[in-house]
Amino acid sequence: IDIAVGTHPDSDHIGQLDKVLNEFEVGEVWLSGNTSNSQTFQGLLAAIDSNGVDYYEPRMGDEFEIGPLKIDVLYPKTISEKDNEESISLKLTYGQIRFILTGDASKSAEEKMINSGFNLQADFLQLGHHGSSTSTPEK
Numbered sequence: 001i002d003i004a005v006g007t008h009p010d011s012d013h014i015g016q017l018d019k020v021l022n023e024f025e026v027g028e029v030w031l032s033g034n035t036s037n038s039q040t041f042q043g044l045l046a047a048i049d050s051n052g053v054d055y056y057e058p059r060m061g062d063e064f065e066i067g068p069l070k071i072d073v074l075y076p077k078t079i080s081e082k083d084n085e086e087s088i089s090l091k092l093t094y095g096q097i098r099f100i101l102t103g104d105a106s107k108s109a110e111e112k113m114i115n116s117g118f119n120l121q122a123d124f125l126q127l128g129h130h131g132s133s134t135s136t137p138e139k
Contacts, residue, residue, distance in 0.1 A: 001020070001024055001025065001026045001027065002026075002027045002028065002066055003026075003027060003028050003029075003030060003066070004017060004020060004021070004026050004028070004029050004030070005029075005030045005031075005088055005090070006029065006030070006031045006032075006044065006088075007032065007087040007088045007089075007101075007103030007104065008031075008032045008034055008084060008086065008087045008088070008103055008104060009031070009032070009034050009035060009036035009038070009040075009041045010036075010084070010104065011038060011040040011041075013087075013103060013104070014031075014040060014041065014044050015040050017029075017044050017047070018040075018043040018044045018046070018047035019047075021044075021047040021048060021051050021053055022047055022050075022051065026051070026053050027053070027054060028053065028054040028055070028056055029044075029048050029053050029054070029055055029056070030055075030056050030057070030058050030088060031044075031055070031057060031088075032057065032076060032079055032086050032087065032088050033057040033079045034079050034081050034082070034086055035081070057079075058073040058088055058090075059073060059076065059077060059078075060073055060074060060075055060076060060077040060116065061073065061077075068094060068095065069092060069093070069094050070092070070093040070094075071090055071091070071092055071093075072090065072091040072093070072118065073088070073089070073090060074089040074090060074091055074100070074102075074113045074116070074118055074120075075087070075088070075089035075102075075105060075109055075112065075113050076088070076089075076109070077112075084103075084104035084105070084106060085105065085106050085108065085109050086105075086109070087102060087103025087104045087105045087109070088103055089101065089102040089103060089105050089109070089113060091118070091119075091120070091122065097123050097124075098121065098122040098123050098124070099122060099123070099124045099125075099126070100120060100122040100124070100125050100126065101126045102125075102126060102127075
């Protein structure tokens with residue numbers, strides 16, 4: 001695994017990631033930088049440390065290429081401990097296929113991405129916050 005992404009520190013987004021790090025070779029873990037006192041989050045930090053995995057906090061505008069995969073970081077620009085609001089949001093481009101993944105980003109965060117000037121055209125959209133009414137409005 002080249003990169004494992006935990007969009008934000010809620011257990012439904014990082015749960016079991018510590019076990020992945022303990023069982024598989026992982027090159028790098030990306031987290032938003034927001035923190036939690038939960039056992040799940042603390043266990044993940046311990047696994048990152050004990051396995052010597054590189055750690056990175058991606059920010060809006062970062063760009064990466066891993067072989068044929070291009071990764072554009074759409075969000076967050078900064079963090080302020082608003083976990084869902086500041087979920088790591090990515091645009092992945094593989095050849096001609098584009099994916100947008102927004103974690104639990106809110107409507108407000110999505111508006112900031114839309115207004116950022118990024119090309120958000122995509123073939124696949126992961127609905128924000130599990131498709132709840134707090135994210136990804138109809139229009």
